[in-house]
Amino acid sequence: MDILTKIKNKDAVIGVLGLGYVGLPLALRYSEVGFKVLGFDVDQGKVDSLALGESYIAHIAGAAVASACANGLNATTDFSRAAEVDALIICVPTPLNTYREPDLSYVIDTIESVIPYLRQGQIISLESTTYPGTTEEEIQTRVEKAGFKVGEDVYIIYSPEREDPGNKSFSTHSIPKVCGGITPACLEVGVALYGEVIDQVVPVSSTKVAELTKLLENIHRAVNIGLVNEMKMVADRMGIDIFEVIDAAATKPFGFTPFYPGPGLGGHCIPIDPFYLTWKAREYGMHTRFIELSGEVNSAMPEYVVSKLVDGLNEAGKSLKGSKILVLGIAYKKNVGDMRESPAVQIMQMIQNKGAHVAYCDPHVPVFPKMRKYEFNLKSVRLDKESLEIYDAVVIATNHDCFDYDLIKEKSLLIVDSRGQYREFANNIIKA
Missing domain, CATH: 3.40.50.720 (NAD(P)-binding Rossmann-like Domain)
Known part of the structure; x- marks a missing residue:
């Protein structure tokens, strides 16, 4: 040829x-x-x-x-x-x-x-x-x-x-x-x-094998993240740190692969791919219950984070409505500027819909971009002692390495940590 x-x-x-x-x-x-x-x-x-x-x-x-x-x-x-x-x-x-x-x-x-x-x-x-x-x-x-x-x-x-x-x-x-x-x-x-x-x-x-290979790769990840997100909520009720549990389980040299919980799924593939397969499976009379269940769990995580924020503000004698909330990290994963399907944006929308004043800090996303489903006329705010002190709560949605987590812990009135950035327990930290 x-x-x-x-x-x-x-x-x-x-x-x-x-x-x-x-x-x-x-x-x-x-x-x-x-x-x-x-x-x-x-x-x-x-x-x-x-x-x-x-x-x-x-x-x-x-x-x-x-x-x-x-x-x-x-x-x-x-x-x-x-x-x-x-x-x-x-x-x-x-x-x-x-x-x-x-x-x-x-x-x-x-x-x-x-x-x-x-x-x-x-x-x-x-x-x-x-x-x-x-x-x-x-x-x-x-x-x-x-x-x-x-x-x-x-x-x-x-x-x-x-x-x-x-x-x-x-x-x-x-x-x-x-x-x-x-x-x-x-x-x-x-x-x-x-x-x-x-x-x-x-x-x-065949091309079909290659197409299904890609879906399996990402559905495997989505299902396991759904499992660990559900485990996180159970562990939270029991007063157990799920990240400590995962780290301990990961010492097993066979039969276990660590996956980590978060505020939901982001990126172009993992939140979307399961639905491509479940949709096509219906053509063959199949109901992919296991895959769809993990999707439901992962889709509910932004709401779970917001509920932990509401609980934390209530404990401080405040309501979410009228509060000033800073969301740290709005890309879907750490150290990049990729906003596709980011759960952080869903969290921002939920917070705003409940009457709070929302701002964000993400050096990788200096200006909030045009998105199909969301519109925020916002720019990334600076992160320093003075700025942290004006917010009623800080939500860690994406744990970029560039953030000064010691400063955040010291100066924030309330921290809702959805990424397990802080392993220790503290009065101003809520693990979400």
Whole structure:
């Protein structure tokens, strides 16, 4: 196949569609090893930033972006340029709609935008998390309708992203990459495509297997977090520190993997993926009770944190209504600026709805961004002795390393700790 030769010689042009937390690192990696890369995005702001060699994602260094741009990385909002590339790698969001059903509109819009410009010999790879059958139903069907024979004219694969923003132990190239193809020829091309930039490619027998693999990975995490969140609430009633329990259990060298509780689930994958599988399972007459139960537990955690805040204020003779509350950390995980599905934002909304005055501090999110479901006209406040003393309570929603926890403990009237940052018991600390 000519495309295999082009990949091996790094003559293939790589197109990355969607330049967010998944697409941008992948584009940088292909550029790093010597491929010409063309990025596509509907956001003109991202395209403009890349034209200047600047990063718009906090944990991705500007120097890495500038280096890639110097090596020929370009970005555009013009999807007709899909004809210029040999591989089209789709890295767009797959959220849920208001009914907690899969929203594939980004995937469908993207593939329909490039279908008119497809040509023989091109590769289409979907990386967006989705339910088993999506690649066949939404991409293969449209490609074949356009007159292409999959496995001969065009090669279609599914290779789920495994990015973990801010995790310094793993990078794009060091995380093994699962890959499934519509046909054996598609799989061969997919393994070659990713084998140039990923240390280990894991081939599987079909795109459905690859799709379900991604869901299993994240549902495994969601279910175990749901378990430990429920254990946290039981332990709290018993006056036991769940974090001490987890640390003790983790000393067992087999049969136990530590998961840690928190204020709820965040990020694009873990809060969403279980619903992709439960929705698809209904087509087969299955009710995924275990998975749905863990989702219910995790979804209830922001409300649990707010209830602990209400209890703490009541003990101090105050009501939540009219109180000044500072939320520390509004990204979904520590040390990044990623706001997707962040439980901290749900907590802020609940606090505000109950009549309190809410503010936040998060150096990784200087200005509250535009979000589909939430709107706060706020900027991150400074964190110092004077500012802490004006709030009736501080809620630790995301435990960034940059926070001065000794200062917070010393100067805060009340701390609601949803992350187990403080292991000791103190009069002004409520563990949530």
